[in-house]
Amino acid sequence: MAANDEPIIELRNIVKRFGNVEALSGVTMNVRKGEVLGLLGDNGAGKSTLVKTLAGVHDPDEGEIIVKGKPRKPWTPLAARDAGIETVFQDRALAPQHSIVTNIFMGREITNWLGLTQVRQQIDEANRLMREIGFTSKVFNPESTVGHLSGGERQGVAIARALYNQADVIVLDEPTTALSLTETQKVFRFVEAVKASGRTVIFIGHNIYHVWEIADRFFVIDRGREAFEGEKAQFKGADHLIEMMHQLAETGRADTATLKQPA
Amino acid sequence: MSDATPAAAKPPEADASAVDARREQSTWFRFYRRNGRALNAFITLVLVWGFFAVNNPVLFLNPIFYGAFLFSVPATVFLTTALVFVIVSGELDLAFPSVVGAAGGVFMYMVMNGFPVLGAFGLTLLFGAVIGLGIGLIVVYGRISSLVATLGLNFFILGIVNLLAQGRTITAPAAVDTFGYRLFVGKWELFGTGLQVPMHFVWCLVWTVFCWVLFKYHRFGVRVQLVGDNSDSARQMGINVERIRVGVFVFSGIAAAITGAVLVQMANMVWFPTSGKAYLLIALAALFVGGTPTWGGVGTIFGAFFGALTVTLIPSGAVAAGFAGFWTDFLFGLVIILTMIAHRFSGARVR
Numbered sequence: 006m007a008a009n010d011e012p013i014i015e016l017r018n019i020v021k022r023f024g025n026v027e028a029l030s031g032v033t034m035n036v037r038k039g040e041v042l043g044l045l046g047d048n049g050a051g052k053s054t055l056v057k058t059l060a061g062v063h064d065p066d067e068g069e070i071i072v073k074g075k076p077r078k079p080w081t082p083l084a085a086r087d088a089g090i091e092t093v094f095q096d097r098a099l100a101p102q103h104s105i106v107t108n109i110f111m112g113r114e115i116t117n118w119l120g121l122t123q124v125r126q127q128i129d130e131a132n133r134l135m136r137e138i139g140f141t142s143k144v145f146n147p148e149s150t151v152g153h154l155s156g157g158e159r160q161g162v163a164i165a166r167a168l169y170n171q172a173d174v175i176v177l178d179e180p181t182t183a184l185s186l187t188e189t190q191k192v193f194r195f196v197e198a199v200k201a202s203g204r205t206v207i208f209i210g211h212n213i214y215h216v217w218e219i220a221d222r223f224f225v226i227d228r229g230r231e232a233f234e235g236e237k238a239q240f241k242g243a244d245h246l247i248e249m250m251h252q253l254a255e256t257g258r259a260d261t262a263t264l265k266q267p268a
Numbered sequence: 269m270s271d272a273t274p275a276a277a278k279p280p281e282a283d284a285s286a287v288d289a290r291r292e293q294s295t296w297f298r299f300y301r302r303n304g305r306a307l308n309a310f311i312t313l314v315l316v317w318g319f320f321a322v323n324n325p326v327l328f329l330n331p332i333f334y335g336a337f338l339f340s341v342p343a344t345v346f347l348t349t350a351l352v353f354v355i356v357s358g359e360l361d362l363a364f365p366s367v368v369g370a371a372g373g374v375f376m377y378m379v380m381n382g383f384p385v386l387g388a389f390g391l392t393l394l395f396g397a398v399i400g401l402g403i404g405l406i407v408v409y410g411r412i413s414s415l416v417a418t419l420g421l422n423f424f425i426l427g428i429v430n431l432l433a434q435g436r437t438i439t440a441p442a443a444v445d446t447f448g449y450r451l452f453v454g455k456w457e458l459f460g461t462g463l464q465v466p467m468h469f470v471w472c473l474v475w476t477v478f479c480w481v482l483f484k485y486h487r488f489g490v491r492v493q494l495v496g497d498n499s500d501s502a503r504q505m506g507i508n509v510e511r512i513r514v515g516v517f518v519f520s521g522i523a524a525a526i527t528g529a530v531l532v533q534m535a536n537m538v539w540f541p542t543s544g545k546a547y548l549l550i551a552l553a554a555l556f557v558g559g560t561p562t563w564g565g566v567g568t569i570f571g572a573f574f575g576a577l578t579v580t581l582i583p584s585g586a587v588a589a590g591f592a593g594f595w596t597d598f599l600f601g602l603v604i605i606l607t608m609i610a611h612r613f614s615g616a617r618v619r
């Protein structure tokens with residue numbers, strides 16, 4: 006693939022507990038620069054927890070987060086964004102009583118030296134972003150209240166926000182659930198554009214055919230542990246991947262011997 | 269937007285909105301959507317005023333009545349506008365009355381010892397900010413409900429003030445009519461109308477505009493709203509939620525200190541320990557009559573300003589309009605309940 010082997014993100018032995026639930030029990034995952042990584046697993050496998058740890062929202066109980074070769078500690082949402090990681094969270098992380106612009110610039114307001122937000126500039130920028138991802142309509146504009154938007158439209162706001170910062174890594178936690186066919190195609194085109202510009206995408210989805218279509222590599226987790234991973238070229242096709250995941254769900258492990266040797 | 273035709277059926281550039289016959293809401297409708305609560309508060313003020321004026325038209329053309337009104341309204345304005353930040357952030361501050369009293373004491377102690385009024389005022393603001401910081405740190409990092417914590421702290425601070433004051437009042441007649449005093453509470457006549465405008469009313473207008481800019485356009489105010497709307501989202505987007513929460517208590521402390529320093533000057537440089545006590549329920553009533561909802565995330569500074577005017581007008585207006593004093597509580601409650609119902613029409617919480 007276009008990706009080179011230099012990892013942009015290394016997660017080492019991440020352990021995350023919530024009370025006595027161990028959501029992640031030692032996950033090690035590398036993400037290479039310029040690749041689209043498909044992160045797969047059953048409901049409750051720990052995908053969102055892993056992504057939130059990478060985004061600085063959860064502090065891991067054990068393990069290391071290395072971004073661009075540097076171990077990161079302390080690791081906070083602001084540190085993650087400053088390091089060039091933008092996340093579209095599964096819950097979208099929106100403020101429903103506020104406008105689309107306010108949501109797009111949440112935590113990253115364009116301000117002057119006095120700290121006053123530049124309203125005009127933010128609206129123009131929001132308009133540009135929304136056009137860029139084909140997220141336009143006559144019934145809403147950047148000043149519309151997010152709480153009045155449909156589920157898919159809210160997803161558009163979260164994606165526009167992730168796009169704004171020209172981040173090196175964009176993490177999309179189930180970005181296509183609740184989206185219509187056309188909207189899903191828009192998200193795919195968006196992922197391809199991000200990849201074409203040499204940036205990295207982590208993509209979580211339950212529709213394996215969707216993930217298959219856009220990812221270069223797959224990383225599957227199961228009950229808080231890595232189950233298997235593989236390059237797209239190592240699989241015979243999407244059905245092969247699906248078969249392995251079925252196997253995993255039924256027997257607790259997948260037969261990695263069926264994978265071809267990595268190129 | 270959610271047009272489900274397959275992507276292949278038309279080129280990607282053909283935006284579905286081009287054939288979308290729906291229209292955006294009209295400008296007026298949008299204006300009401302956005303400012304309805306402040307408008308409701310303004311209409312309430314006009315109606316209350318109109319009701320009293322009809323009952324006693326002569327008095328309600330009397331500049332002396334308005335002079336007294338403008339004299340007493342600023343204290344409530346300072347407190348209520350700052351409370352908007354607290355409530356919008358999703359917290360509650362019941363400790364400000366004790367800070368008003370304490371700050372007034374600190375101010376008077378300095379003035380009594382020969383400090384110039386202006387310098388003492390500056391240090392009093394600093395005192396308010398420090399007390400607010402302490403309250404904020406206890407609430408936020410102690411993870412206590414702000415309702416309970418500030419209720420306790422109100423008694424606690426008032427208790428300390430009482431212990432220090434031992435029932436004494438502080439007076440500083442020498443400071444009356446100094447430059448600083450006239451700057452804060454001096455009066456001037458409005459263009460020969462006979463209406464005496466007190467300086468602290470002018471300052472409360474300046475303060476209200478300042479709060480409005482801070483709330484609506486400054487990064488701090490915007491983040492206060494976002495934290496109150498959905499603190500998890502704000503945190504996930506890298507906003508330091510704890511810092512914002514502490515910040516609103518600091519701001520409330522500063523406003524309480526201003527009020528404390530102004531109240532003692534209004535009383536011609538006399539301070540007694542409980543000088544803020546009367547404002548607890550008044551300021552909260554003004555806030556909610558002013559249209560800031562209880563659930564956090566949104567609020568209105570100008571609404572709070574009109575709310576403060578309304579709650580100040582009711583007691584003095586009722587008496588002036590010839591109602592027996594017993595009526596004021598009744599009218600007060602009636603106005604609060606009716607405006608709450610009016611604000612319902614401006615929309616329930618959006619989720």
Ligand SMILES: Nc1ncnc2c1ncn2[C@@H]1O[C@H](COP(=O)(O)OP(=O)(O)OP(=O)(O)O)[C@@H](O)[C@H]1O
Nearest residue numbers: 023026028046047048049050051052053054055095
């Ligand atoms: N804040 C939390 N407190 C307690 N338990 C949590 C918390 N967040 C996640 N969990 C638990 O951790 C496990 C993994 O959750 P996670 O959200 O990461 O799953 P997921 O792989 O994203 O699933 P899905 O595909 O349904 O989104 C689940 O069992 C969940 O109940």
Ligand SMILES: [Mg+2]
Nearest residue numbers: 052053054095
């Ligand atoms: Mg998830």
